[in-house]
Amino acid sequence: MTTHAEIDLSSEQALNAFRNAFQRHSAGVAIITLNNVDGSPVGFTATSLASLSARPPMLTFNTATTASSWPGLRDTDHVAIHMLGVRNHKLATIMAGPAPQRFVGDHWHRGEFNLPVLDDVTAVLVAKIVARNEINQAASIVAEVIDGFQGNDDDGLLYRERRYLAPRPLDGQD
């Protein structure tokens, strides 16, 4: 533990603390898809998806404004949010890989609002972006859910420290 006398840390020290802590934070894995202004599909694997409120149903996710999906997030209104099961591990890898390859193949179709919808995930939400909170070279997006449907259920796909994981029951619970 540092003391008040030591808190004038350099930015590198804060960055290291940040990285070390998030290496110990696990996250569920989602995929966000949308269209660029020209109608071409874009999307990305996200570990930042979070519920914001139930009434109205709103969620948040974060992105870098240098990312390939940012122009679409900035200039269009609708997104599809996909919840992933462990069976979707390869899909998560594809959608975290090189942007030009993410929609090459038959793993998706066009859905509501012409959004690119990925096949065989555990749930899909269709949402309208209601706020783009930009700060430096990042943005936290707020979206309101307007529709959704479920696929087959599965254990939820997890991510920690550059590895995908699966869940197991917690010993001693209940």
Added chain:
Amino acid sequence: MTTHAEIDLSSEQALNAFRNAFQRHSAGVAIITLNNVDGSPVGFTATSLASLSARPPMLTFNTATTASSWPGLRDTDHVAIHMLGVRNHKLATIMAGPAPQRFVGDHWHRGEFNLPVLDDVTAVLVAKIVARNEINQAASIVAEVIDGFQGNDDDGLLYRERRYLAPRPLDGQD
């Protein structure tokens, strides 16, 4: 899959889609602590913690503005963010329980900025709130990390559909 002709859904249908989807989304578990304006400790278990950017190191988390911690989040500057391991399951339960009981006991101490810091977690970050994005009765908080330290490592504590979980390796991953 619904069609364009069916998207005029009632708010109840959107709410059900939202709930059903988030029941299939797993999350890592964190605890956010801070002080009320009067200096009394407040805090809560959060499944919304997410990285926003590395340079500068920033993160986000969400809260209801009806929550016991909101007055402190609105009116003070600093928060402590705790990453939890599976050994911290009971701590997560305490900090998600009745607000008056959350700091009764010897499971915490005073740290930087007089923040309430919980003992024996896997990592702690000290952060300064830089934005409070309020919408309806919720708020998405943006905070910049200024310090942090690590405890003993552990499997990350997970949460899905009102149950805590632990991770296991994904079958077939390289």
